[in-house]
Amino acid sequence: SAAPCHKTMRLLSLSVCVSSESRGQVTVTQPAAVSSAVGGTVTIPCRTSRNVDVYIGMFHYLSWFQQKDGEPPTLLIYYAKLQAPDTPARFTGSGSNSAFTLTISGVQAEDAAVYYCQSLHEISRQKFPTAVRLEVPLPSTSP
Template sequence: MMWSLIFFLLCVSECRGQISVTQSPSTTAAQPGETVKINCRTSRDVTPCVSWYLQKPGETPKLLIYYISTLQSGTPSRFSGSGSVTDFTLTISGVQTEDAGHYYCQSSGTKTSVSQSHSD
């Protein structure tokens, strides 16, 4: 527990500043069971302060992954995060229809996030 708190504080202090975030592709379509990869590139090294969110219509964004690859409680295991320095990837292995929505890559400590849609 103490390690998590210290790590978070270090992350916040390390991740301040202006960072631009871009995602690709901007939109993707997939059939149930396929693997979907969403890429995120930052303008400078933000390791380990990258989070992924999913927003469904009429709902607030839901945290899926933080610290690049740590699954938030309740996030299905088909979601995974990877990457380092400036290039990061969200992978959905065996995508399901309920995974449709807008995905956000965010570098903690900034207000920058870019949305990407994915639908089946």
Template sequence: DSPLLLSAVGGNVSISCATSRGVNTYKKINHLLAWYQQKDGESPKLLIYYASTRESGIPSRFTGSGSNSDFTLTISEIQAEDAAVYYCQSFHFINSQRVFTQ
């Protein structure tokens, strides 16, 4: 089972993600880190890419941080609609092969 994090509305939550291979945080496609939100019955929604860049339309209370192999998604001022499963995904272009990890 996935770890469960609980917060009262208005609280803050931090979700950690550790990758087995280092990820560059600058805008280079070879290695990147993204965060997704998936609500019940819906497809995953991109929140953050390049570790800290918010997708268009994502509220500023969603913040990505970290570098190399350790990353964090912070949700500030939690709202009821933030109830979801959150995933981190790393992308690597290694030896001409695209590698995605969850």
């Protein structure tokens, strides 16, 4: 009789460097790692030690960028929750004050990239970016 065929699917791995980085008087902290199957949902948090500046009382100066290997960064989200014109609908931003999240729903292989959270703080009028690498291994099969 024929031998059974076993298929294995690698999990999507979101690797986040432990980041507790102080720049001026602002500390940005992120988790060590998050994982999800391809097609799942990934949340990338961005937490700052001080509140992010706010424009006209409602728009937080918090942006998310995506940078793929060998390419310049691309703006995904601005004012914490507004999508840039070319941003796919699966990318959404949320949060306020000092806690923000980028959510990727239905993660695709092409989402493998470095993701930057960039915030603006009144104490220095400087932007403080921090980076997260999203790795999406290709599915594999084994006989």
